[in-house]
Amino acid sequence: MAGYLVEDSRKVTTLRLQEMKNKGEKIAMLTAYDYTMAGILDEAGLDAILIGDSAANVMAGYTTTVPMTIDRMIYHASSVVRAVKRALVVCDMPFGTYQVNPTEGVKNAIRIMQESGCDALKLEGGVEIIDSVKKIIEAGIPVMGHLGLTPQSINKFGTFGVRGKDEAEAQKLLSDARLLEEAGCFGITLEKIPAQLAAEVSRELRIPIIGIGAGSEVDGQVLVVQDMLGMTKGFNPKFLRKYENLHTRIVEGVGSYISDVKQVTFPNKDEQY
Numbered sequence: 001m002a003g004y005l006v007e008d009s010r011k012v013t014t015l016r017l018q019e020m021k022n023k024g025e026k027i028a029m030l031t032a033y034d035y036t037m038a039g040i041l042d043e044a045g046l047d048a049i050l051i052g053d054s055a056a057n058v059m060a061g062y063t064t065t066v067p068m069t070i071d072r073m074i075y076h077a078s079s080v081v082r083a084v085k086r087a088l089v090v091c092d093m094p095f096g097t098y099q100v101n102p103t104e105g106v107k108n109a110i111r112i113m114q115e116s117g118c119d120a121l122k123l124e125g126g127v128e129i130i131d132s133v134k135k136i137i138e139a140g141i142p143v144m145g146h147l148g149l150t151p152q153s154i155n156k157f158g159t160f161g162v163r164g165k166d167e168a169e170a171q172k173l174l175s176d177a178r179l180l181e182e183a184g185c186f187g188i189t190l191e192k193i194p195a196q197l198a199a200e201v202s203r204e205l206r207i208p209i210i211g212i213g214a215g216s217e218v219d220g221q222v223l224v225v226q227d228m229l230g231m232t233k234g235f236n237p238k239f240l241r242k243y244e245n246l247h248t249r250i251v252e253g254v255g256s257y258i259s260d261v262k263q264v265t266f267p268n269k270d271e272q273y
């Protein structure tokens with residue numbers, strides 16, 4: 001079934017994302033970590049769903065993504081895969097699963113693909129992890145790169161601030177993006193970098209560039225779904241647009257339920273056997 005305002009019900013593949021970039025059609029991506037949310041997002045007609053390791057923050061309450069494990073990612077990813085019919089499903093490789101060496105990287109990549117059923121993987125970093133990226137792609141697994149703010153390296157950066165602001169870091173990002181394209185990545189996520197730099201990467205590279213906090217002159221956007229639906233109270237970065245205020249609406253809804261239970265107006269005669 002095609003979703004809202006989406007007429008093309010074909011399963012989205014990495015090739016389809018490339019066709020979208022070639023045609024100038026923007027790519028809409030969001031995160032999901034569970035079956036129910038993933039089914040809703042797919043029905044809405046999203047092009048791609050990311051099982052982000054941000055599940056460590058959003059689902060488990062950790063302050064960084066560093067504690068995320070391969071078993072937990074597979075649990076989230078397989079839940080999402082069971083719900084999705086159309087969108088491309090991309091799963092993050094968690095911290096520590098591809099940085100040690102390419103052989104371990106490809107073993108872990110194959111395990112995530114086999115046990116979750118997702119369509120592609122995303123890895124953070126450039127030249128430092130390029131051998132793992134190449135080996136995983138050689139194994140037949142589509143890889144999306146991730147540059148700019150790479151939260152798995154937060155302890156190295158020491159801040160969640162904007163990356164690529166100085167010339168040296170901007171040049172390294174451009175060179176990493178070229179390397180990832182040459183290695184065969186089907187796309188790259190650019191997180192929290194100046195819009196001008198992201199636009200330059202998107203213009204120069206053939207593959208789709210998906211931005212989060214990277215301006216509008218890229219080939220698509222990704223956000224954390226709980227952030228854009230206004231569920232994560234107190235997280236208000238400049239790049240985030242809230243399309244709903246679900247935090248307030250859920251508190252109000254649950255408040256009404258509490259009040260109905262206390263006043264014995266729930267359940268009523270029609271709501272019992």
Ligand code: KIV
Nearest residue numbers: 031052053054189212
């Ligand atoms: O883990 C995640 O949610 C991500 C997005 C922020 C791109 O990597």
